[in-house]
Amino acid sequence: MDNTKVFNKTVVEDKEVETILQEVVIALETKGYSAIDQIVGYLMSGDPGYISSYQNARIKITQIDRTKLLEVIVRKYLSSCDI
Numbered sequence: 543m544d545n546t547k548v549f550n551k552t553v554v555e556d557k558e559v560e561t562i563l564q565e566v567v568i569a570l571e572t573k574g575y576s577a578i579d580q581i582v583g584y585l586m587s588g589d590p591g592y593i594s595s596y597q598n599a600r601i602k603i604t605q606i607d608r609t610k611l612l613e614v615i616v617r618k619y620l621s622s623c624d625i
Contacts, residue, residue, distance in 0.1 A: 559614040562602045569599035585612060 567577040573596050583592035585608055593600040603611075 555610070556614050556617065559606055559611060560618070562606060563611070563614070565597070566593060566599045566603050569597040570594055572596065584608075 566581070570577040570580050570593070573594050575594060580592045580594075581603075584590060584603065588608065590600050590604050593603050595601075
């Protein structure tokens with residue numbers, strides 16, 4: 543019986559991005575911002591000023607490449623659809 547586990551780098555990276563994104567959303571909503579509007583503004587412009595510095599949200603989100611962030615968001619969305 544083979545108990546070898548396969549390491550999937552994409553799954554690990556996606557989970558890290560999801561965790562950071564959840565923390566950023568909580569920080570933005572706690573401060574009264576629309577998390578969707580602020581994150582879209584950041585993704586479209588690349589300006590981290592759209593993300594509050596509250597609870598280090600700005601630092602956290604800028605640690606993720608914006609392309610990777612979009613990739614994770616789209617993958618998560620598509621996996622929940624019947625496409």
